[in-house]
Amino acid sequence: MQVTKEFSPERLKSKFPGLVDSELAYLDNAATTHKPDSVIDAIERAYSQQYASVHRGLFAQAEQASELYEESRAILAGFIGAHTRELIFTRSATESINQVAQGWLLPRLKPGDWVWLTRLEHHANYLPWDRVCRQTGAELKIIELTEDHRLDLLQLSQLDDPRSKFLTLTAQSNVTGEVLKLSEILNMANAFGIPTLVDASQLISHQSLDVQTLGTDFMVFSGHKMFGPTGIGVLFAKYSRQTEMEPLLLGGGMVDWVGDAHTPPTWSEAPQCFEAGSPNFAGALGLAAAVKFIQALPAQAFNQHLKHIGINCYQRLSDLPGIIMLTPKSAAGNGIISFAHQQVHPHDLAQVAGDLNVGIRAGHHCAQPLMQSLGLAACARASLSLYNTDSDIDRLVDAVDQATRIFT
Amino acid sequence: MTLKSALFKEALLDHFKQPRNHRDIPFDDHYIVARGTNPRCGDDVEIGIRLTENRVELAEFRGRGCSVCIASTSMLTESISGNTWQEVETLISSVDAWFEKGGELPATLEPLEAVKSVPGRKKCAVLSWNALKEIAEKV
Numbered sequence: 001m002q003v004t005k006e007f008s009p010e011r012l013k014s015k016f017p018g019l020v021d022s023e024l025a026y027l028d029n030a031a032t033t034h035k036p037d038s039v040i041d042a043i044e045r046a047y048s049q050q051y052a053s054v055h056r057g058l059f060a061q062a063e064q065a066s067e068l069y070e071e072s073r074a075i076l077a078g079f080i081g082a083h084t085r086e087l088i089f090t091r092s093a094t095e096s097i098n099q100v101a102q103g104w105l106l107p108r109l110k111p112g113d114w115v116w117l118t119r120l121e122h123h124a125n126y127l128p129w130d131r132v133c134r135q136t137g138a139e140l141k142i143i144e145l146t147e148d149h150r151l152d153l154l155q156l157s158q159l160d161d162p163r164s165k166f167l168t169l170t171a172q173s174n175v176t177g178e179v180l181k182l183s184e185i186l187n188m189a190n191a192f193g194i195p196t197l198v199d200a201s202q203l204i205s206h207q208s209l210d211v212q213t214l215g216t217d218f219m220v221f222s223g224h225k226m227f228g229p230t231g232i233g234v235l236f237a238k239y240s241r242q243t244e245m246e247p248l249l250l251g252g253g254m255v256d257w258v259g260d261a262h263t264p265p266t267w268s269e270a271p272q273c274f275e276a277g278s279p280n281f282a283g284a285l286g287l288a289a290a291v292k293f294i295q296a297l298p299a300q301a302f303n304q305h306l307k308h309i310g311i312n313c314y315q316r317l318s319d320l321p322g323i324i325m326l327t328p329k330s331a332a333g334n335g336i337i338s339f340a341h342q343q344v345h346p347h348d349l350a351q352v353a354g355d356l357n358v359g360i361r362a363g364h365h366c367a368q369p370l371m372q373s374l375g376l377a378a379c380a381r382a383s384l385s386l387y388n389t390d391s392d393i394d395r396l397v398d399a400v401d402q403a404t405r406i407f408t
Numbered sequence: 409m410t411l412k413s414a415l416f417k418e419a420l421l422d423h424f425k426q427p428r429n430h431r432d433i434p435f436d437d438h439y440i441v442a443r444g445t446n447p448r449c450g451d452d453v454e455i456g457i458r459l460t461e462n463r464v465e466l467a468e469f470r471g472r473g474c475s476v477c478i479a480s481t482s483m484l485t486e487s488i489s490g491n492t493w494q495e496v497e498t499l500i501s502s503v504d505a506w507f508e509k510g511g512e513l514p515a516t517l518e519p520l521e522a523v524k525s526v527p528g529r530k531k532c533a534v535l536s537w538n539a540l541k542e543i544a545e546k547v
Contacts, residue, residue: 345449345473346449346474347449351526363448377447377448377449406421407424407425
């Protein structure tokens with residue numbers, strides 16, 4: 001296989017204990033990535049050596065835990081070019097989006113307003129907006145796809161309307177793999193005065209995103225798709241928007257004053273007012289370790305590698321009889337390859353692949369509005385990352401070939 | 409590389425590739441009909457039975473789905489054809505018990521045993537049996 005001098009997937013794989021002695025060709029990275037030993041070590045150290053309650057204790061170890069938690073916030077903020085106070089830790093990208101939908105947009109919508117999103121959205125970036133529209137009588141508007149499954153940029157001119165009150169969009173589709181032209185789209189939205197949210201969950205592991213350069217109001221991502229732990233996510237909220245936002249979750253750690261029924265409570269300063277409950281200490285430290293892991297990678301070589309195996313995967317699969325490619329050819333190099341077989345059900349494809357120790361995903365990928373637009377109930381998806389090789393692609397192609405022979 | 413699971417053994421594949429009692433045209437009013445769908449994966453089958461003097465004269469199905477769904481539905485129609493309705497209800501109970509806690513399956517349904525080792529596919533197998541339960545409520 002083609003390996004650049006500075007990038008060796010085999011050497012990188014040796015840093016992932018969950019994969020190193022495994023026979024599994026792990027091709028489900030869009031669902032969740034494996035964790036490098038530096039992340040696992042950070043979590044282990046957090047619990048075994050550094051553990052204490054964050055922002056609550058006055059003894060030395062508790063003070064240190066608070067400092068480490070805030071250092072992690074600073075690392076995450078630096079990673080996306082945000083100010084530290086604009087960086088909120090949540091449980092997930094899903095929680096982050098719900099926080100914005102209910103805590104910021106809901107009180108600003110009225111009947112007849114438009115909330116825009118794209119046909120590519122994951123349910124996490126669809127349902128919270130669908131709900132605020134139902135709650136207020138606003139209308140959910142969808143930017144549709146071209147015939148070859150790419151976002152139809154020509155439709156963006158529809159945003160130019162006084163009824164347009166918000167635009168939310170994924171940075172990379174978890175099904176088609178398309179990476180959207182974020183700058184172009186966000187510039188247009190900004191020119192029309194429309195606040196925006198970017199769901200960066202799929203893209204952030206392999207492309208740096210700077211919120212200042214992008215000019216977005218909100219950006220969200222989860223830890224577990226970027227080599228970090230499960231159970232932690234991030235919400236970036238631009239300072240001016242953050243001051244307008246009401247906390248979604250109420251409880252300990254987010255309030256300064258709780259009086260009686262006649263005195264309204266006073267929320268703590270941001271970001272603490274958006275982090276009700278005991279903070280996810282080990283999760284934050286693990287996620288900060290994941291950021292350091294990504295920052296230490298040779299970014300350009302990583303992207304070249306992803307492009308190489310993505311295009312190889314696309315070409316090899318599209319050469320097989322009966323295969324329908326759902327990922328546009330132009331997006332193959334982004335590492336998410338979705339496909340279907342004319343006769344073999346995706347669950348059967350994935351089952352045979354699983355029996356051959358090739359881990360792919362089959363289903364609607366939490367993107368039913370997209371699947372309906374593609375005219376399918378389900379499809380198969382291979383999603384690649386830095387530790388995948390051409391040998392994994394060989395095994396996938398063999399599995400699809402075997403499934404075809406079994407079922408046709 | 410070789411396949412590990414028994415899921416795609418010959419008997420189950422035989423029902424998938426050559427489904428028994430399969431039809432393309434819609435059921436008419438002579439049939440008692442129920443449908444099982446799973447929007448998560450697109451499995452969608454409709455079962456129709458014709459009863460004569462409390463006996464299943466005809467059991468047929470139409471629709472599409474994965475191999476497990478189609479094979480399970482094909483076996484269902486085969487295993488109830490010609491049975492009295494009491495026998496069908498006994499079969500439904502024993503399949504229910506098998507899905508819930510294991511046990512023995514009637515010989516005609518033995519290929520379904522393979523599904524046990526793949527819990528994720530249980531929904532595919534159970535779909536048509538749930539439709540049959542709906543029919544039972546209409547009988």
